[in-house]
Amino acid sequence: MFVWNWNFGLFNGFGSQFWQSTVDRWHKEGLPEDVDTVEKINRYMGADRYILHSNVHQMPVPKEKIINVEGSCQLVETGFGREIVRRFKGANREMSMDEHIKYPVSNRKDWLKLKSFFDAGFGGMYANLSELFTLNYDRCGVGGLMCGSLYGWMRNWFGLENLSYMLYDDEKLISEILEYMTEYFIDVVTRSAAYIPHEHLQFFHFWEDMASKNGSLISPAMYKRLMVPYYKQIVEHCRKLYPEAVITLDSDGNVEELVPIWLDCGITCIFPCEAAAGMDVVRLKKEYGRDLQLIGGIDKRKLAMTRDDIVREVERVLPAFEMGGYLPNIDHSVPPDISFDNYMFYKELLEERCNEICRNRYGC
Numbered sequence: 001m002f003v004w005n006w007n008f009g010l011f012n013g014f015g016s017q018f019w020q021s022t023v024d025r026w027h028k029e030g031l032p033e034d035v036d037t038v039e040k041i042n043r044y045m046g047a048d049r050y051i052l053h054s055n056v057h058q059m060p061v062p063k064e065k066i067i068n069v070e071g072s073c074q075l076v077e078t079g080f081g082r083e084i085v086r087r088f089k090g091a092n093r094e095m096s097m098d099e100h101i102k103y104p105v106s107n108r109k110d111w112l113k114l115k116s117f118f119d120a121g122f123g124g125m126y127a128n129l130s131e132l133f134t135l136n137y138d139r140c141g142v143g144g145l146m147c148g149s150l151y152g153w154m155r156n157w158f159g160l161e162n163l164s165y166m167l168y169d170d171e172k173l174i175s176e177i178l179e180y181m182t183e184y185f186i187d188v189v190t191r192s193a194a195y196i197p198h199e200h201l202q203f204f205h206f207w208e209d210m211a212s213k214n215g216s217l218i219s220p221a222m223y224k225r226l227m228v229p230y231y232k233q234i235v236e237h238c239r240k241l242y243p244e245a246v247i248t249l250d251s252d253g254n255v256e257e258l259v260p261i262w263l264d265c266g267i268t269c270i271f272p273c274e275a276a277a278g279m280d281v282v283r284l285k286k287e288y289g290r291d292l293q294l295i296g297g298i299d300k301r302k303l304a305m306t307r308d309d310i311v312r313e314v315e316r317v318l319p320a321f322e323m324g325g326y327l328p329n330i331d332h333s334v335p336p337d338i339s340f341d342n343y344m345f346y347k348e349l350l351e352e353r354c355n356e357i358c359r360n361r362y363g364c
Helices: 020-027 038-045 090-095 108-115 129-138 152-158 160-169 171-193 220-226 228-241 256-265 281-291 300-304 307-323 340-362
Strands: 050-053 065-070 073-077 084-088 099-102 142-148 203-207 246-250 269-271 293-298 326-330
Touching (some): 108 171, 142 228, 152 160, 152 171, 228 246, 256 281, 281 293, 293 307, 307 340
Parallel strands (some): 203 246, 269 293
Antiparallel strands (some): 073 084
């Protein structure tokens, strides 16, 4: 069984997905004090190695400017256009998302300014790329590369409400942005491929976060009309460079109505399959079979309850594992209301049951 602990994964070549406050709690509950880095946590948890590298973002990143401090919060100008956010300071930042006071884009003039931050030829985007993927491969890791975001980034630039209006009020500008970003993503992926041998890269990844618990944040019909042609261009190019690569996409919320659209684009793997939003990995596997791969799907809220609750939650997703094409995992990062004892019980139970299924099916 591949243990995809993306909660403790090597992310963007250096970071991680665990909450620091969770690890601080666990140090008081049995996690050795010297297990205090991403590498050590991965090793302690027995997580298989992977790397998801992102070099499609604007580089070099503009410096932020703190406008003022308000108690435990600070008001920050990010350097991207007119963007201003309010966020918690220090370690408290992970407890809340940034509150946007001003978004960087509201019209074509703003877009042209933001556009100037993108430069596929910037050498720093490819620094150490070969070394990172070679080291990951030599340690039997799975390698992935970001290949863009079409809806999610625009939502961050305009804000959800403003973007929703712009999709109707200025479709020409939206199309210009999509066309430019598609060309940019393809350029970055092409340049990156010169540093990453075929055997070192197994997947490409989109980030979107384009759904709430009630469904898509954009009309699926409009999404198909405006964005699907560009997804297909990016996916087709990635597959030309790495024919065996899996194309994955990350979106929180309930994305069931978007799944057939993504499959049509060539995107075959989705996560985190957020249980709190009604995503049911067993139902999805029954509907789409091996055409759709899934990661996540285990309700993190259950891990903060009793052991019986944890057992029921693990058993709930096992039929999806038996069908193949599913890596069971918590449906987001591990919050600090989950005790160390509960997490270790969950981890050992999941591995035991999945390995039992593998032995029964494959005799391994």
